[in-house]
Amino acid sequence: MSVIETNGLTKRYPRVTALDGLTIDIQPGVTGLVGANGAGKSTLIKILLGLAPATEGTASVLGLDSAAEGETIRAQVGYMPEHDCLPPDVSATEFVVHMACMSGLPRTAARERTADTLRHVGLYEERYRPMGGYSTGMKQRVKLAQALVHDPKLVLLDEPTNGLDPAGRDEMLGLIRRIHSDFGISVLVTSHLLRELERTSEHIVVIDGGRLLRSQTTASFVEATASLAIEVTDSDAHPDGTAALRAALAEVGVETVTTPGRQIHLEITDEGVYDTVRDAVVELGLGLVRMERGRHEIAEVFQSRGSVGGAGGGADGGVDRAGDQAADVSNAEVTR
Numbered sequence: 074m075s076v077i078e079t080n081g082l083t084k085r086y087p088r089v090t091a092l093d094g095l096t097i098d099i100q101p102g103v104t105g106l107v108g109a110n111g112a113g114k115s116t117l118i119k120i121l122l123g124l125a126p127a128t129e130g131t132a133s134v135l136g137l138d139s140a141a142e143g144e145t146i147r148a149q150v151g152y153m154p155e156h157d158c159l160p161p162d163v164s165a166t167e168f169v170v171h172m173a174c175m176s177g178l179p180r181t182a183a184r185e186r187t188a189d190t191l192r193h194v195g196l197y198e199e200r201y202r203p204m205g206g207y208s209t210g211m212k213q214r215v216k217l218a219q220a221l222v223h224d225p226k227l228v229l230l231d232e233p234t235n236g237l238d239p240a241g242r243d244e245m246l247g248l249i250r251r252i253h254s255d256f257g258i259s260v261l262v263t264s265h266l267l268r269e270l271e272r273t274s275e276h277i278v279v280i281d282g283g284r285l286l287r288s289q290t291t292a293s294f295v296e297a298t299a300s301l302a303i304e305v306t307d308s309d310a311h312p313d314g315t316a317a318l319r320a321a322l323a324e325v326g327v328e329t330v331t332t333p334g335r336q337i338h339l340e341i342t343d344e345g346v347y348d349t350v351r352d353a354v355v356e357l358g359l360g361l362v363r364m365e366r367g368r369h370e371i372a373e374v375f376q377s378r379g380s381v382g383g384a385g386g387g388a389d390g391g392v393d394r395a396g397d398q399a400a401d402v403s404n405a406e407v408t409r
């Protein structure tokens with residue numbers, strides 16, 4: 074059974090279309106929902122939980138209608154919101170016990186579950202101190218614990234790695250993987266960083282401007298978005314070897330993407346592209362410093378979305394938003 078299904082889901086605010094005819098079908102397991110800021114991820118989660126009405130279309134979670142059965146959904150689903158929502162003068166233990174009781178657990182069971190869950194997310198002695206003094210990483214763990222404490226069938230995690238340093242991100246991603254592998258709970262996790270979702274999720278859904286861009290298994294996604302990174306030397310005949318190679322590849326119909334670090338990236342559409350690059354480098358008399366298979370960054374996924382137009386302002390608006398976001402993950406610039 075699908076854990077989440079939407080059909081033609083649309084959400085219009087007075088000035089913005091946050092979701093635009095979104096149709097997705099998410100199966101049990103860990104699914105990554107990736108999109109730039111403003112792509113519509115939080116809006117989707119709020120509609121799924123029955124916290125905001127859709128303008129058009131339908132949504133269901135665990136087979137329950139989001140519009141009519143929000144309360145039942147929220148009893149069976151855990152939700153980790155994106156923003157800081159923790160009362161500063163309350164301890165993690167008091168807060169999570171309170172949330173467990175709100176979910177319907179008796180007080181004794183709530184205390185036991187809270188102790189187990191806080192231990193699971195890696196909060197020990199600190200759990201008795203007021204949360205106002207917690208680091209971002211500790212706060213994110215408390216937010217995760219309150220989403221898990223009532224033993225949900227599904228958790229919706231909105232940007233759980235936001236504000237964390239690389240080590241904190243890795244720890245959080247490890248915890249997310251274990252939610253499914255240790256407890257069998259399905260996970261929908263959002264991020265604007267494709268890389269971290271690739272490592273965590275079995276399935277990836279990409280949205281932009283409230284529209285579906287891609288929905289596929291992570292393995293096929295990574296395969297479909299494989300790219301080749303090339304770096305060449307300059308020569309007397311070609312003082313800018315990178316530009317010369319780009320021009321030569323363009324002549325034989327190979328599209329390239331360049332980065333400020335003199336790397337040329339191109340999509341591996343078929344394995345013959347390796348020979349094409351080698352021949353072009355030899356022909357120009359350049360030295361080949363690097364030719365390695367890499368992966369596309371999110372900016373490139375947005376830029377190559379081709380058949381799918383942007384919502385609320387057209388395709389250009391969508392690319393611009395993705396472009397802003399891309400500063401986080403890539404400095405790629407498309408040259409066609």
Ligand SMILES: Nc1ncnc2c1ncn2[C@@H]1O[C@H](COP(=O)(O)OP(=O)(O)OP(=O)(O)O)[C@@H](O)[C@H]1O
Pocket residue numbers: 086087089090091108109110111112113114115116117155232
């Ligand atoms: N209550 C609201 N009223 C008006 N516009 C809204 C409201 N909530 C969201 N929006 C707009 O809808 C669009 C989608 O926002 P949403 O928060 O769902 O995106 P997101 O992908 O979660 O991004 P972020 O990670 O930045 O929150 C944005 O343009 C946002 O400004």
